[in-house]
Amino acid sequence: MSHSEAMAVREYIHPDLEGVPLNTALQALADPARIAILRAILASGTGEIACNEISLPLSKGTVSHHFETLRGAGLIRTRVEGTKCLSSVRRQEFDERFPGLMRLVESENSQA
Amino acid sequence: MSHSEAMAVREYIHPDLEGVPLNTALQALADPARIAILRAILASGTGEIACNEISLPLSKGTVSHHFETLRGAGLIRTRVEGTKCLSSVRRQEFDERFPGLMRLVESENSQA
DNA sequence: TGATTAGTTTGATTATTATCGAACAATGAG
DNA sequence: CTCATTGTTCGATAATAATCAAACTAATCA
Numbered sequence: 001m002s003h004s005e006a007m008a009v010r011e012y013i014h015p016d017l018e019g020v021p022l023n024t025a026l027q028a029l030a031d032p033a034r035i036a037i038l039r040a041i042l043a044s045g046t047g048e049i050a051c052n053e054i055s056l057p058l059s060k061g062t063v064s065h066h067f068e069t070l071r072g073a074g075l076i077r078t079r080v081e082g083t084k085c086l087s088s089v090r091r092q093e094f095d096e097r098f099p100g101l102m103r104l105v106e107s108e109n110s111q112a
Numbered sequence: 113m114s115h116s117e118a119m120a121v122r123e124y125i126h127p128d129l130e131g132v133p134l135n136t137a138l139q140a141l142a143d144p145a146r147i148a149i150l151r152a153i154l155a156s157g158t159g160e161i162a163c164n165e166i167s168l169p170l171s172k173g174t175v176s177h178h179f180e181t182l183r184g185a186g187l188i189r190t191r192v193e194g195t196k197c198l199s200s201v202r203r204q205e206f207d208e209r210f211p212g213l214m215r216l217v218e219s220e221n222s223q224a
Numbered sequence: 225t226g227a228t229t230a231g232t233t234t235g236a237t238t239a240t241t242a243t244c245g246a247a248c249a250a251t252g253a254g
Numbered sequence: 255c256t257c258a259t260t261g262t263t264c265g266a267t268a269a270t271a272a273t274c275a276a277a278c279t280a281a282t283c284a
Contacts, residue, residue, distance in 0.1 A: 010231080032135055059273070067231090083282060085230075104134060104213065164261080173244065173263080175244075176260095194259095195252060
């Protein structure tokens with residue numbers, strides 16, 4: 001492909017929270033791996049985390065899939081930074097849409 | 113079987129809410145049919161409902177399974193009343209364990 | 225330009241969950 | 255006792271969802 005041609009820059013779709021059904025949010029949260037990802041982001045100093053920064057016993061393809069699911073449910077926002085993609089929790093928006101939900105994820109630190 | 117022999121009376125197991133992991137609760141709630149059942153109970157005048165009183169496009173075997181799942185997650189309590197089994201929402205206990213969750217189920221009246 | 229890093233996508237496989245119909249069990253009514 | 259009602263359980267199937275490995279894309283670096 002020529003150097004001067006238009007090159008599709010990686011772009012992420014972030015849904016409007018108002019359009020996210022409760023069921024979608026609950027389904028996204030009903031997986032231990034995704035809960036672990038959310039907690040890792042929340043626990044990070046910067047509030048942002050890259051896919052490969054979180055250590056889960058999963059292949060990178062699977063981790064990418066979980067990030068995608070969280071994104072689709074309006075739980076995280078992802079931006080491109082060089083070669084990596086930093087994700088943050090859409091805390092305020094999500095809280096407005098589903099009050100109390102994220103707080104539960106945050107406060108439960110025992111089991112899955 | 114003789115009339116005087118011990119007859120196993122239908123008995124339901126209701127878990128202690130403290131022992132219910134967040135993940136179990138979320139998974140139980142991540143199904144439109146179960147959300148519909150909870151809403152039907154909450155909307156009923158008595159606060160109790162029998163399996164067959166709720167009209168869903170599902171076989172009775174499947175409905176029974178969903179009630180069982182809700183029971184296992186500590187969301188409902190079921191008692192035997194004659195030939196029917198009346199289920200109610202364990203509202204207060206559930207609210208103490210997972211503040212805000214049931215409220216979301218209750219307030220969302222649009223989609224799934 | 226070539227190599228490296230980070231993540232995505234695809235295709236296939238496995239695991240889990242939902243679902244049904246039919247058989248079964250318990251209770252109450254005739 | 256026999257029948258009707260209400261659920262449960264079982265066995266099988268269908269539909270989802272999770273997972274991996276490998277190929278691919280983009281961006282940076284040397």
